[in-house]
Amino acid sequence: MVLFAPEGLALWRSPLSRAIHRNRSQAHHRFFQLATVTPAGLPANRTVVFRGFVDQTNRLKMITDRRSEKIDHLTQNNRAEIAWYFTKTREQFRLAGSVETVTDQDVMSVFSEERRRTWQNISDNARLQFVWPDPAIARTSDLGKFSPPAPDPDYPVDNFVLLVFHPMQVDHLELRGNPQNRWLYRQNEVGIWQKLAVNP
Numbered sequence: 605m606v607l608f609a610p611e612g613l614a615l616w617r618s619p620l621s622r623a624i625h626r627n628r629s630q631a632h633h634r635f636f637q638l639a640t641v642t643p644a645g646l647p648a649n650r651t652v653v654f655r656g657f658v659d660q661t662n663r664l665k666m667i668t669d670r671r672s673e674k675i676d677h678l679t680q681n682n683r684a685e686i687a688w689y690f691t692k693t694r695e696q697f698r699l700a701g702s703v704e705t706v707t708d709q710d711v712m713s714v715f716s717e718e719r720r721r722t723w724q725n726i727s728d729n730a731r732l733q734f735v736w737p738d739p740a741i742a743r744t745s746d747l748g749k750f751s752p753p754a755p756d757p758d759y760p761v762d763n764f765v766l767l768v769f770h771p772m773q774v775d776h777l778e779l780r781g782n783p784q785n786r787w788l789y790r791q792n793e794v795g796i797w798q799k800l801a802v803n804p
């Protein structure tokens with residue numbers, strides 16, 4: 605059966621929000637894998653922390669360091685995929701979409717204030733990592749460089765990047781049940797989300 609969402613929150617938003625809520629007792633429920641495409645066309649995957657939705661929308665927030673490789677990938681190709689497995693309820697969400705990078709340069713971005721708010725909301729320890737020595741180069745022997753002065757908790761440092769993920773397609777697999785349940789969510793040509801139950 606195909607269902608239509610009139611407007612506002614996408615049809616997959618409430619199953620995803622429900623999964624987040626039901627798995628909240630497990631700290632790792634906030635971790636998912638974000639896959640990008642390298643300039644050579646190869647896949648690159650890593651774990652990141654879900655930082656919530658942008659207000660009451662379908663967009664997911666993540667944070668990263670401007671110096672990280674994923675920024676190079678996203679600058680050339682903003683398409684990405686999230687794979688998110690919830691161990692308690694045994695369900696997987698795969699979200700395919702695009703990522704908007706919001707840096708210190710994007711002062712006119714509608715997400716500029718969101719970037720600042722997100723910086724203010726992360727822990728002191730998390731903020732500190734953005735002023736650590738450059739990632740992915742030979743290990744720095746001066747460990748003092750990993751204890752720099754704490755950055756201003758009000759104003760994000762230049763290395764701090766907000767990633768805003770815009771889902772275009774969602775694949776929800778529920779392992780519970782025999783046969784398992786699987787739903788595909790897609791947008792039609794006028795952007796209305798549709799839900800289709802498919803074979804697992």
Ligand SMILES: Cc1cc2nc3c(=O)[nH]c(=O)nc-3n(C[C@H](O)[C@H](O)[C@H](O)COP(=O)(O)O)c2cc1C
Nearest residue numbers: 635648650651652653666667668669672673674675
């Ligand atoms: C549990 C966990 C959470 C992580 N959260 C983040 C995160 O929110 N943002 C981030 O940029 N990297 C995070 N990392 C580190 C990334 O997995 C990755 O090592 C780093 O971002 C460099 O990736 P890149 O070189 O592909 O850009 C996390 C790693 C783990 C294991």
